[in-house]
Amino acid sequence: MRAANLIPLLRAAGPPGMPGLWHADDPLATTAAECTSSGFDALDAELPGGGWPQGQLVELLPEDPGIGELSLLAPALAAQTRAGRACVWILPCESGPNDPLQQALPYPPGLVEAGIDPSCSIFVRPAVAREAWWAVEQSLRAAHLGALIGWLPTSSAQADFRALRRLHLLAQRHRALVFAIRPPHCADAPSPAVLRLQLACDRRSPAPGLGVTILKRRGRPLIEPVALQVHPWPSTAIAGWPRSGFSTACHDVMARPVPACAAAAAG
Amino acid sequence: MTLWLALCLPALPLQLAERAAPCPGPLAIVEGPRERPLISFCNGPARAAGIAPAMKLAAAQALAHTLTAVPRNPDHERDALHELACWAYQFSAQVTIRTGAPASGLVLETGGSERLFGGPSELHRRIRRGLGHLGYRAAFGYAATPRAAWLIGTARASGLHAADARTAALLDAALAPLPLTVLQWDADTTRALHALGLTTIGQVIGLPRDAFARRFGVERLGDLDRALGRQPDPQPAFSLPARFAAHVELAADVIDSGQLMFPAHRLLRSLEGFLRGHNAGAAEPVFTAHHSRRGERTPASTRIVLALAAPERDAGRLAKLLAERLTRISLPAPAVGLSLAVERLAPFQALNASLLPPSQDSVRDGLDWLQLSETLHARLGSERVFQLQAVDDHRPEHAIRIVPLGPERGGPRAAVPPPALPPPALQRPLMILSAPLPLPQQDPRPGYRGELALIAGPERIEAGWWDFGDPHRPTVHRDYFVARNGHGQTLWVYRELKQPRRWYLHGFFC
Numbered sequence: 001m002r003a004a005n006l007i008p009l010l011r012a013a014g015p016p017g018m019p020g021l022w023h024a025d026d027p028l029a030t031t032a033a034e035c036t037s038s039g040f041d042a043l044d045a046e047l048p049g050g051g052w053p054q055g056q057l058v059e060l061l062p063e064d065p066g067i068g069e070l071s072l073l074a075p076a077l078a079a080q081t082r083a084g085r086a087c088v089w090i091l092p093c094e095s096g097p098n099d100p101l102q103q104a105l106p107y108p109p110g111l112v113e114a115g116i117d118p119s120c121s122i123f124v125r126p127a128v129a130r131e132a133w134w135a136v137e138q139s140l141r142a143a144h145l146g147a148l149i150g151w152l153p154t155s156s157a158q159a160d161f162r163a164l165r166r167l168h169l170l171a172q173r174h175r176a177l178v179f180a181i182r183p184p185h186c187a188d189a190p191s192p193a194v195l196r197l198q199l200a201c202d203r204r205s206p207a208p209g210l211g212v213t214i215l216k217r218r219g220r221p222l223i224e225p226v227a228l229q230v231h232p233w234p235s236t237a238i239a240g241w242p243r244s245g246f247s248t249a250c251h252d253v254m255a256r257p258v259p260a261c262a263a264a265a266a267g
Numbered sequence: 268m269t270l271w272l273a274l275c276l277p278a279l280p281l282q283l284a285e286r287a288a289p290c291p292g293p294l295a296i297v298e299g300p301r302e303r304p305l306i307s308f309c310n311g312p313a314r315a316a317g318i319a320p321a322m323k324l325a326a327a328q329a330l331a332h333t334l335t336a337v338p339r340n341p342d343h344e345r346d347a348l349h350e351l352a353c354w355a356y357q358f359s360a361q362v363t364i365r366t367g368a369p370a371s372g373l374v375l376e377t378g379g380s381e382r383l384f385g386g387p388s389e390l391h392r393r394i395r396r397g398l399g400h401l402g403y404r405a406a407f408g409y410a411a412t413p414r415a416a417w418l419i420g421t422a423r424a425s426g427l428h429a430a431d432a433r434t435a436a437l438l439d440a441a442l443a444p445l446p447l448t449v450l451q452w453d454a455d456t457t458r459a460l461h462a463l464g465l466t467t468i469g470q471v472i473g474l475p476r477d478a479f480a481r482r483f484g485v486e487r488l489g490d491l492d493r494a495l496g497r498q499p500d501p502q503p504a505f506s507l508p509a510r511f512a513a514h515v516e517l518a519a520d521v522i523d524s525g526q527l528m529f530p531a532h533r534l535l536r537s538l539e540g541f542l543r544g545h546n547a548g549a550a551e552p553v554f555t556a557h558h559s560r561r562g563e564r565t566p567a568s569t570r571i572v573l574a575l576a577a578p579e580r581d582a583g584r585l586a587k588l589l590a591e592r593l594t595r596i597s598l599p600a601p602a603v604g605l606s607l608a609v610e611r612l613a614p615f616q617a618l619n620a621s622l623l624p625p626s627q628d629s630v631r632d633g634l635d636w637l638q639l640s641e642t643l644h645a646r647l648g649s650e651r652v653f654q655l656q657a658v659d660d661h662r663p664e665h666a667i668r669i670v671p672l673g674p675e676r677g678g679p680r681a682a683v684p685p686p687a688l689p690p691p692a693l694q695r696p697l698m699i700l701s702a703p704l705p706l707p708q709q710d711p712r713p714g715y716r717g718e719l720a721l722i723a724g725p726e727r728i729e730a731g732w733w734d735f736g737d738p739h740r741p742t743v744h745r746d747y748f749v750a751r752n753g754h755g756q757t758l759w760v761y762r763e764l765k766q767p768r769r770w771y772l773h774g775f776f777c
Contacts, residue, residue: 005368032535064716067755070697070777086636100704101775108657109666110695110774118655122672125651135643142639201755208755230693231757231776233722 033194039075042230047195048218052076054175059193060086063200063213065101068210071114071230072199073179077147078115080177085146087121088139094127102151120146129153133163140170141241147177154182157189164248165192167171180234187215194218202227270378270387270433273408273420274355274398275370279344281308284337286402287517287530287605293331294518297324298339307339335518343516344371350513352402352505354540358384358394365417367451370424372405374413374502375676400536400582411435414494415442415503418468421449435496442494443469456483490648511541511549511609520559520601524593527605533587534607535582548578548615552585553608558600565600573645576637578613584638591646604734636751640672661730662743663773667699693726693747696759696774703771706760713760713770717753724748749776 009238033056035049044050052058062069077087108118118210122139126132136150154160171178180193187198195217202211202225211225278280280296293313298303304324316331328334345366352362352373361376361605377390385388391407398405408420409431415438422429422445432441445468447457460483465471471479472491480488492498515530531554542548573588643652649671656668706713713719724747731742744764751757759774 064754066698066757066777068757068777074697088639100700100772101698102699103776104775105667106655106696106772107663107667107670107696107699108655109663109691110699110776111655112657113695114697118657121654122643123653124643124647125649125650125653131647131651134649138642139639142635144635145639161753179323189445203755208751210755230657233757238721238723 034175036076036079038072039079040072040230041211042226043072043228046214046217046222046226052177052179053194054177055172056195057164057171057178057180057193059164059186059191059196060142060179060181061180061184061187061196061198063198065099065183067199067201068228068230069199070179072210072212072228074114074116076177077149080146081117081120082115083146085120086142086144087116087124087147087149088135088145089121089154090132090135090139090148090150091123091125093129093132093153094125095129096151096153129155136167137170140167140174140176143174145174145176147179149179149181151181154186156187160186161190161192168192168194191216200225268378268434269376269411270381271374271410271413271416272377272394273365273372273374273410273413274394274405275349275372275408275417275420275424276351276403276405276512277370277424279371280337280339280348281310282403282489283343283347283516284518285310286533287515288333288519288586288702290518293318293334295324295327295334295336296339297336302335304338308395337518343360343514343766346514348373350537350541351403353507353511353544354397354537355394356416356505356507356544357540358390363413363502364505367421369451370406370421372417372420372424374417376413376502377409391488397536397540400533401540402533409433411438412496413500414490415496418442418445418449418494421451422446436448438495438767439472443467443472445469446652447471452487456487459483499694507541509543509612511538511612512606513537513608514604514606516604517602520603521556522598522601524556524596524598525590527554527593527602528586528590530605531607532582532586534605535585535589537584538585538607538609539580542580542609542612542615545612546615547587547612549609550575550578550611550613551609553610554589556598556602557604557607558598558633559603569596569598569602571596576641578615580615588641588645591642595644595648644672653776662740663695663699663728663747664701664703665731665740691726693724693749694776697777699759699774701774703761703773706770706772708770715750715752715758715772716756717760719750719752719760721748721750722757727764728761747773 016055021133033049033053035047035051035053037051038044038047060069080087082091089106091105096102106123111118124135126135132150132153136148136152139145139148167180169179193216196215198213198215200211200213209227209229211227213225281294284290284294284296290310291312293310293316295306295309295313299305300309306320306322306324306327308320309318313327313331313334318327318330318334324336330722342503348364348371352364355362355373355375359375359377359380363374365372365374366394377387378723379385381390384393395407404422406423408416408423408429410416410419411432411434415432419429419431419441427445429445432438432439446466447460447468460471472495476488483586489498493500512682513534515533517530521527538549538552552573553572555571556571558565558567558569560567571589571592573585573592578654640652651671654672656670658666658668660666706715726747727745728747729744730738731740734740734742745761746764747759747761748762749757757776758772759776760772762768762770
């Protein structure tokens, strides 16, 4: 029976917690792995163990690249770097699809604002898919790794499964958080990851946010996506578009201190 | 108690030729005049084909047409013994090199250091295993005097049975049955003694001392006395050089760089022993693959530098790094030799294996972390493995610095002081484009994969006048906004304040 057909049945079973009645779908499976809070209470409530599992492969499948996958991971990455553990970022392959985001670099001022210490991170920009898999594997062999976040290349479903399975086994040797970010079409392919999240733009809630669908977790399936606000801005657009260049100025640049390097250059 | 160990390497030239890769076919070492070379050593398959030492090369080639003949090179033998002595220095402070006709080798004093290595049998096991890793076969001889140890070792190297003489009291009994030939006295003396019916050392020891000295010379008597411990036998001290250099001849031309791993392993083992003797590590081992001169265009050698973040001496780790480097290297011409050199030694801090499992909050600057960055760097190169730093600059594209994670910079940087600027008015994105992307414009609104809605801003950034027209660091006049499109992507866009007021995409709030 397909998972979708189960949903009405599960709904009909009513909420868990009736006295004297044990629901098989009641508790989320308790995982043997230790977990780190994701920083989002609504998501933690739905994740087995109450957070991201350590030493397990977690797969994120954003519907469109850049809809909030990094902001979703930022609190967990920040916690790792605060504890002085290293993060390795495997950036998208250079030979990958020609999307502007694939060529973008993590921005240190933004990372610092999110609480992630860039000095604790190594960034790898692989040229080809083979290098990406190799770099992931080498990083997972390091005992002191805090987190690994990798934009993994895809080829055939079978080859990907084998490669991911290998990563999953390697990940289990240590306590690192391992996040694989993969294109949305991989949702239909089998995966050894213990947790698979599909990320989509949540258009139903009044404030457009991030809708997280848990495709796979240990325990009962999740029916409704979890709506999260990963960005701080209000939903409403600011009034109108600026028409002429200088009318919308809101910060007087002369009031701001000149940076040290500029002062030296000018002096 | 002093105890001497002799390491006798029988047929050293043959061992050197087979060290880089075992030779399955017949192999012979030839020496003598160029037009009439003679076989001096040959391996098992060659002997099976009927080839024997002192045979002419032409005759040997008639017996086995697949015979590989390698000319003997005394310089290589001397260098190899020197290299081996450097390696053996880790086990003993007293190392002496011996060269001789049937066997060359080393004599080391091991009585003083055997407790350090956990007893005589453990030390013996270590030396035997170490020699095996280096690619040598050796006969071992233990005795209370260096000369006796060497005699016992030589006898064993030539296939005779001999007993160790670990105490001075056992020396007479151990040396007595050995044939006179192991003494390597000159041929006349040996022939004269044989004519007298004397064939073993024991028989010679039994002769009257005065008459023996008169007939055969005082130095012969002195030699026997030193072997038996009746006279002191000071050994020339071997001093460890400050630099390491070792070389392996490759039996066959190597075209694939991966095939260099086996000889490289031999060299790295030797380096490890040398570094242990020095109690130091190597910061920059340099491999050189020597090419045969085939043409004008091919270089004479290829240098492979292993740059390390921290001094290292473990052969296994260095081999792993080398293997990663070799995947990126293709040899311009077949290699005929491989050498390894370390010019500068660095103090080495060994990482002790911990009794307890690694602590929960292991430090990130552990050796492990360094190794990871070295491994990644060795294979991918510095342009692909880097760190990012925030820089104190208002212009967003100059607020990021890419720091290649090269070995010259050591491991990952310590935390940089946070930028001195006050927090910006708008949040900064998590990903930035190295070059802003012009957005298609439907007047006055820009679009990126659909229509954009501005949800925060503007933040005006006008900065950079202090670079005085540097074309690479121009002054910027921009209004930044946070925008969102229909796909749910949150973008960092700006509009130029100058005409023609174009819109650009600069980052992603991923």
